[in-house]
Amino acid sequence: MVKHSRIFGVAGMVWVALTLAAIAYATRLALVVAPTEATMGNVQRIFYYHVPTSMLSLLFPYVNFVASLFYLYWRRRDPLRALTADAVAISAAEVTVVYSSICLLTGMLWGRAAWGIWWTWDARLTSMLLLWLLYVSYLMLRKLSSTGQTQTLAAVLSVFAAIDVPIVYMSIQWWRTQHPAPVFFGGADSGIDPSMMPAFVWNIVGWAMWGIFLLLFRYGLERRRQESEQASAQKAIEGSLEVAQ
Amino acid sequence: MKLSWIFGSSMGAHHLLASYLIVWLIQGGYAAWIAWQWARAGKQLQTTRSASSELGS
16 A cells, blocks of 8 residues: 655645745745836836746656656556656646746736737747647646556656757757847846846745645645555455455 | 836736736645645545445454
């Protein structure tokens, strides 16, 4: 039987409290303390939510990727460990969909105000949409497939989906289209004003902590479901044995 | 600096407010969904276990 992991104890509560405090502080910095950008005005403040969540939406797919590799490795050798890896994989896929949805929606709202258009088939936007579609398909496969191979198929799909992550990241360096060039690590002209850095850094910290919380909470839920499925299977076996006697 | 500009009538103000609200709604909604499923799965697990122990006795 899968041993139930108790993640939502005192440590979880403390983590959530710290996370909410960090997000509240980061939001205050973004909306009140950070200076108004000269060209775009206040709408540029979308940056403080859009960029950190976009960066994180490119990190969680790797959690899903590594967990899927472990699942594929363990599925015959150690099925109990494989179940643990599978729970991490599905949790990371859902968190990826949450963060990439936010990235796309806040980007569209910013684009409409800054460029005058909601959407354009630019390299960054298209590759990000593709990433979102890949992880939505991963979740749909897991939800709708009724074969005994669902977890294996999903793990293989996640290995292919991870290939899109470096393409999304590099797209604004490889192809110069509508989306702005990289703000960080993009050469001599890249970077933001030092007075904007605290709001940006605190939003990365706050949303990363929230993402970790969601990942662990969702993992706990998946383990609970796995345990419930195993208990049901055991009950069915016990029931059939009683009938046989 | 006052926050009143965020409720202004310009497109920029509307889109900024909408962006922040969308983030909180999606993140909060997802966390609430996990919490609801967590409670449901716990109840289901308890029912299965008690039924299983009845079978055993």
